[in-house]
Amino acid sequence: SEPIEIEDRLESLICRVGEKSTSSLESNLEGLAGVLEADLPNYKSKILRILCAVARLLPEKLTVYTTLVGLLNARNYNFGGEFVEAMIRQLKETLKNNLYSEAVYLVRFLSDLVNCHVIAAPSMVAMFENFVSVTQEEDVPQVRSDWFVYVVLSCLPWVGKELYEKKDVEMDRLLSQIEGYLKRRVKTHVPMLQVWTADKPHPQEEYLDCLWAQIQKLKKDRWQERHILRPYIAFDSVLCEALQHNLPPFTPPGHMPDAQYPMPRVIFRVFDYTDAPEGPVMPGSHSVERFVIEENLHCIIKTHWKERKTCAAQLLSYPGKNKIPLNYHIVEVIFGELFQLPSPPHIDVMYTTLLIELCKLQPGSLPQVLAQATEMLYMRLDTMNTTCIDRLINWFSHHLSNFQFRWSWDDWSDCLTVDLEKPKPKFVKEVLEKCMRLSYHQRIVDIVPPTFSALIPADPIFTYKYPDESACKTARHFVFFNAIKNRASNEEILTVLKEVPNPNQEDDDDEGESFNPLKIDVFLQTLLNLAAKSFSHSFSALGKFHEILKTLANSDEGKLHLLKVLYEVWRNHPQMIAVLVDKLIRTQVVDCAAVANWLFSQDMAHEFTRLFIWEILHSTIRKMNKHVQKIQKELEEAKDKLEKQQHKRDMDKNSEDEEGQLEEQIERLQEKVESAQSEQKNLFLVIFQRFIMLLTEHLVRCETGSVDISTPWYKNGIERLQQIFLMHHATIQQYMGTLENLLFTAELDHHILAVYQQFCALQL
Amino acid sequence: MSVKLNALNSDSYIDISQYRDQHFKGNRYDQEKLLKQSNTLYVGNLSFYTTEEQVHELFSKSGDVKRIIIGLDKIKKTACGFCFVEYYTRGDAEHAMRFINGTRLDDRIIRTDWDAGFKEGRQFGRGKSGGQVRDEYRQDYDPARGGYGKLAQQHRPTEVRNSF
Numbered sequence: 001s002e003p004i005e006i007e008d009r010l011e012s013l014i015c016r017v018g019e020k021s022t023s024s025l026e027s028n029l030e031g032l033a034g035v036l037e038a039d040l041p042n043y044k045s046k047i048l049r050i051l052c053a054v055a056r057l058l059p060e061k062l063t064v065y066t067t068l069v070g071l072l073n074a075r076n077y078n079f080g081g082e083f084v085e086a087m088i089r090q091l092k093e094t095l096k097n098n099l100y101s102e103a104v105y106l107v108r109f110l111s112d113l114v115n116c117h118v119i120a121a122p123s124m125v126a127m128f129e130n131f132v133s134v135t136q137e138e139d140v141p142q143v144r145s146d147w148f149v150y151v152v153l154s155c156l157p158w159v160g161k162e163l164y165e166k167k168d169v170e171m172d173r174l175l176s177q178i179e180g181y182l183k184r185r186v187k188t189h190v191p192m193l194q195v196w197t198a199d200k201p202h203p204q205e206e207y208l209d210c211l212w213a214q215i216q217k218l219k220k221d222r223w224q225e226r227h228i229l230r231p232y233i234a235f236d237s238v239l240c241e242a243l244q245h246n247l248p249p250f251t252p253p254g255h256m257p258d259a260q261y262p263m264p265r266v267i268f269r270v271f272d273y274t275d276a277p278e279g280p281v282m283p284g285s286h287s288v289e290r291f292v293i294e295e296n297l298h299c300i301i302k303t304h305w306k307e308r309k310t311c312a313a314q315l316l317s318y319p320g321k322n323k324i325p326l327n328y329h330i331v332e333v334i335f336g337e338l339f340q341l342p343s344p345p346h347i348d349v350m351y352t353t354l355l356i357e358l359c360k361l362q363p364g365s366l367p368q369v370l371a372q373a374t375e376m377l378y379m380r381l382d383t384m385n386t387t388c389i390d391r392l393i394n395w396f397s398h399h400l401s402n403f404q405f406r407w408s409w410d411d412w413s414d415c416l417t418v419d420l421e422k423p424k425p426k427f428v429k430e431v432l433e434k435c436m437r438l439s440y441h442q443r444i445v446d447i448v449p450p451t452f453s454a455l456i457p458a459d460p461i462f463t464y465k466y467p468d469e470s471a472c473k474t475a476r477h478f479v480f481f482n483a484i485k486n487r488a489s490n491e492e493i494l495t496v497l498k499e500v501p502n503p504n505q506e507d508d509d510d511e512g513e514s515f516n517p518l519k520i521d522v523f524l525q526t527l528l529n530l531a532a533k534s535f536s537h538s539f540s541a542l543g544k545f546h547e548i549l550k551t552l553a554n555s556d557e558g559k560l561h562l563l564k565v566l567y568e569v570w571r572n573h574p575q576m577i578a579v580l581v582d583k584l585i586r587t588q589v590v591d592c593a594a595v596a597n598w599l600f601s602q603d604m605a606h607e608f609t610r611l612f613i614w615e616i617l618h619s620t621i622r623k624m625n626k627h628v629q630k631i632q633k634e635l636e637e638a639k640d641k642l643e644k645q646q647h648k649r650d651m652d653k654n655s656e657d658e659e660g661q662l663e664e665q666i667e668r669l670q671e672k673v674e675s676a677q678s679e680q681k682n683l684f685l686v687i688f689q690r691f692i693m694l695l696t697e698h699l700v701r702c703e704t705g706s707v708d709i710s711t712p713w714y715k716n717g718i719e720r721l722q723q724i725f726l727m728h729h730a731t732i733q734q735y736m737g738t739l740e741n742l743l744f745t746a747e748l749d750h751h752i753l754a755v756y757q758q759f760c761a762l763q764l
Numbered sequence: 765m766s767v768k769l770n771a772l773n774s775d776s777y778i779d780i781s782q783y784r785d786q787h788f789k790g791n792r793y794d795q796e797k798l799l800k801q802s803n804t805l806y807v808g809n810l811s812f813y814t815t816e817e818q819v820h821e822l823f824s825k826s827g828d829v830k831r832i833i834i835g836l837d838k839i840k841k842t843a844c845g846f847c848f849v850e851y852y853t854r855g856d857a858e859h860a861m862r863f864i865n866g867t868r869l870d871d872r873i874i875r876t877d878w879d880a881g882f883k884e885g886r887q888f889g890r891g892k893s894g895g896q897v898r899d900e901y902r903q904d905y906d907p908a909r910g911g912y913g914k915l916a917q918q919h920r921p922t923e924v925r926n927s928f
Binding site: 053 | 772
């Protein structure tokens, strides 16, 4: 255990260098270099592994570690060489395993090693040249060449100056090649990824365009970059004595069909220098400082997201924080991640909790910046992507629930003067609904000014479908009420049910099996009313009468009507509707396609723009996806078992039976998988078909009436279609062929087809 | 080459706590094993008025909730300030430990902890008066948890009478 203790100590020493200390960073690095040099004879491979790992996993401390490697190389040339070789091996591994963001950090590390006299500049330029030559490849996805260009550009803030000093002709040629590539690349995907559709006040730039502009400006400034912390400058006299290594020629690995390159991004901007009036000036959107700050803050979140206190502390102790309006950068980066399309890098709730931690640590300044950002986001709701508005609703309501729902609602009274379907009043309405779910109805009434009463959510109480109280108390309801309440058996209830006439039929169906909407009305309403007290009561009721429900809903019409009745009695309590629909799917009373058809039905048209509809739809799709994944996993496990069994067969003659059983099981699972996938494909087809029908109807109506298509309803509809693609892109990829042949054909209105084309462009 | 560094792998919010259920049927090792695999969380410091719906809304933010069992006073059978939240997957429960534990529900900072798994009977408070043990002995006044602690309440009535 002694070696293990020493290895842990080495790990700890290396990981913690650069953190708050009584000594200066330089003296800590000097000291650590000495310790490591002394340990090289016995622990060289361990030290190599740790240093490679921090290069990959702690990019926010890049220059601290490159300096350390520089010092080690100056003391031990061979070690420097071995480290470079190990890094190249690691780079190949990360690329092979689709770990593209880590690969970026590795290349950036290598490029900063030029500044530390570990790697010779010409060999770095040669690697960059090989990367940029990928832009000449034909028949490869654009996202592949995008990545190689991104890597080169993103290293230049660190090493541009040094490379230009040594190899300006080659670098100019490189940049010119990049410029040519950027001009000819396709940017169909950009609208789908933008948080706002408007360009004012801040354009939502595509990430490569923004980085290019930043590098152009850096070049104009003669590569003078003042933000990056460069500890190696203090050691220049030692480092420039060191011998440099040449990077081995590095050929980028060829394109593989299963490669998953990173998706393109849009740079999120909500602040500029005018928004932080006091204190240090915020670097401009095309300054390289902005790029470096944002990059480092993203890296800190990536490293520490699981531990919110540490994450908040690390963000707030960003080196060089006194020269920038750090709180503004932090808030902007966090919202940038939260609103990222298709999806945030981490689970949404992490950002809520991280912001709360930050408010705790900086109570005198951060809450104000957050309020300012919220105000700005509210002001720009009209052009904000619907998916992003959803996330803003969820964040804001959850945030408020941690601060006694204190907010200056009066500041937003402008939203009361417009059509309530417009984005601003709609946003406030949905926020108040979510706030109510985390508290209770009267609380919401109390926290908003009386002028906001039109936006207050309905009191979430059960309402009978029949508006007339006496109609509810018909003999049938009364009989049911007693039958259910008195714990009649299922058979007894079915007997009573048999007597409910079927308005759809003349003759009495002896079996009582055909679709009878009245039976469903009476039974379900009574049951749900009795169980209305809580979710648990309702779940218990659905469980107890599961067989009856399945019988009543054993046709497509039956399922649809069941959902219709459910909605009608709980229409004031969308949360209850959602959890009941979830239960009905999980207990297989209704299937996913039935839910999709119900949500798109005419009866639900008036709710089409409400958030709870989409939450139910996406939850339904997710359940379908998880179901398919589960069976696929079972199939894989059975196949693995069979393989193992077949190896055993050679040794044990009796295992033939087991093999046979396994083969049967695999056949059954195979069928199950195919059936599940077929159901999944059908679900997406239903959803897309419905969208196309609804949206086309609107577009045609507007065209014939010469009316502007851009109504709030249309904006919601087209962006909800986009949202289906964005939220389930991995699954939908499998069905692209069918979608293109059956649905997204050239005959489609170009507005709708554009959404499909933008989606396809995401992975090209 | 994909080395994981212990120093960087900290995920302390999902560690199991010191608490062990004294009524657990099995030894310490069994209990700890279950805690480390569990999808169920104990949630404490709830208001007596916090509803299942509120718990569901909050805890759904870290994943799909399988079921919620509201803790009840053993005698009165009313909510007594705790509950269990069971998720379908461990990963979702871990997110709750990381991001919902220590935040507010119904204006109160709630606390989550791993639970070895719900068993019938565990939904009842174990304090002598029927509620949770912590409400037997606490000295402070908490209007959302029945006012003063049960022991303190036994002394209070005399004081109130004397004040008139």
